[in-house]
Amino acid sequence: MEVTRTKLSGRSQEMRARGLKAQQMLRGELEGADLQEHVEKSLLLSRFEDAQNWARKNAIFPLGFGLACCAIEMITVIGSPRNDLARFGAEAIRFTPRQADLLILSGRVSTKMAPVIRRIYEQMLEPKWVISMGACASSAGMFNNYALVAGADKFLPIDVYVPGCPPRPEALMYGIMQLQDKIQGSPHQGWRERYRSAGTEEGLGESIPAPAYSGHGDDA
Amino acid sequence: MPDATGLELVAQRVRSAVNDDAVVDTLHAHGQATLQVAPASVHEVLSHLRDDDEEPYEFLASLHGCDYLPEEPRLGVHYQLLSMDRCERLNVKTRLTVEEPQLHSVVDLYPTAHAQEREVYDFFGVEFMGHPDLRRILMPEDYVGHPQRRDFPMGGEPVIFTFNEHELPRWYD
Numbered sequence: 001m002e003v004t005r006t007k008l009s010g011r012s013q014e015m016r017a018r019g020l021k022a023q024q025m026l027r028g029e030l031e032g033a034d035l036q037e038h039v040e041k042s043l044l045l046s047r048f049e050d051a052q053n054w055a056r057k058n059a060i061f062p063l064g065f066g067l068a069c070c071a072i073e074m075i076t077v078i079g080s081p082r083n084d085l086a087r088f089g090a091e092a093i094r095f096t097p098r099q100a101d102l103l104i105l106s107g108r109v110s111t112k113m114a115p116v117i118r119r120i121y122e123q124m125l126e127p128k129w130v131i132s133m134g135a136c137a138s139s140a141g142m143f144n145n146y147a148l149v150a151g152a153d154k155f156l157p158i159d160v161y162v163p164g165c166p167p168r169p170e171a172l173m174y175g176i177m178q179l180q181d182k183i184q185g186s187p188h189q190g191w192r193e194r195y196r197s198a199g200t201e202e203g204l205g206e207s208i209p210a211p212a213y214s215g216h217g218d219d220a
Numbered sequence: 221m222p223d224a225t226g227l228e229l230v231a232q233r234v235r236s237a238v239n240d241d242a243v244v245d246t247l248h249a250h251g252q253a254t255l256q257v258a259p260a261s262v263h264e265v266l267s268h269l270r271d272d273d274e275e276p277y278e279f280l281a282s283l284h285g286c287d288y289l290p291e292e293p294r295l296g297v298h299y300q301l302l303s304m305d306r307c308e309r310l311n312v313k314t315r316l317t318v319e320e321p322q323l324h325s326v327v328d329l330y331p332t333a334h335a336q337e338r339e340v341y342d343f344f345g346v347e348f349m350g351h352p353d354l355r356r357i358l359m360p361e362d363y364v365g366h367p368q369r370r371d372f373p374m375g376g377e378p379v380i381f382t383f384n385e386h387e388l389p390r391w392y393d
Contacts, residue, residue: 111359111360112359140376143376144374145376146372148376
């Protein structure tokens with residue numbers, strides 16, 4: 001095998017030059033226009049809320065909580081390498097509501113289970129989000145009778161509804177991605193803000209503050 | 221399964237052991253033997269069938285309720301007995317009215333009836349006298365009514381499809 005030595009060129013040369021610049025800056029050798037140029041090139045300016053939301057959306061901790069048959073699909077999403085939730089930083093499944101911040105309602109919500117779910121939701125720490133997965137959790141689905149709550153949004157604020165009976169894992173993945181957009185502050189998904197209904201969440205005693213909303217995109 | 225003749229023999233033995241009015245009817249269909257008994261003597265009949273009969277049934281496989289609306293008496297309670305030794309099954313049925321839905325509990329004979337009687341109470345409103353802990357088991361404790369009765373409203377919400385959206389305009393308002 002023939003080994004050849006080539007000069008650094010193009011992008012790699014530029015990277016090397018920036019590395020050297022950073023070294024110089026740390027040593028205090030950069031001054032004046034050079035320092036100005038280096039800072040402008042190497043810093044990314046953002047609002048604190050945006051950075052915070054970016055971190056939040058890439059570190060969702062889902063609650064390991066299944067209600068019915070949709071839970072099988074949910075387990076496929078949160079537990080299988082095929083779907084690989086780690087891509088979204090959401091692979092850390094927590095089995096206690098105290099450490100989780102995403103509740104996936106995977107299945108039908110019976111009238112007897114509703115207060116339990118509400119309690120689990122209350123136990124989760126802010127900021128927290130809820131995905132209503134499948135037809136049953138969203139609207140009682142095929143079980144339109146005395147036993148079920150027709151739509152979990154009667155007792156919980158829901159962020160994303162995933163249709164399907166049950167939804168395919170891909171659909172839930174898409175729902176999680178939509179939730180990420182919402183956490184980042186996409187104005188199209190903040191229905192509470194859209195309808196100016198922040199602070200209307202039901203709660204015991206004092207109302208529960210809505211998840212932090214950056215206001216990003218309001219000007220557009 | 222006792223055959224039709226065997227069922228008549230069982231009925232005869234029950235009648236002589238308990239009383240003549242205990243067995244209301246016998247039915248043998250689709251290979252299944254059914255003994256219909258008067259509600260007042262259910263406990264005695266099951267006690268006899270478990271302990272004293274010459275062909276005993278020591279196992280209660282299932283206990284469940286039923287609503288036969290519009291027939292009267294409406295409510296039915298079915299006991300499905302099984303003999304593990306002889307591999308024979310026997311159904312014991314009783315019928316109750318909605319006005320007087322009281323029945324003697326069989327928990328003292330068959331402990332497995334504990335949860336199943338609670339279920340029948342929950343869904344059909346049959347009151348089992350002598351049950352140690354007769355509470356609702358599946359519906360919430362404060363639920364009103366017995367939802368598996370046939371005259372109980374279905375509940376739920378009307379669903380708007382394209383074919384009925386004009387019949388139910390804005391029902392949710």
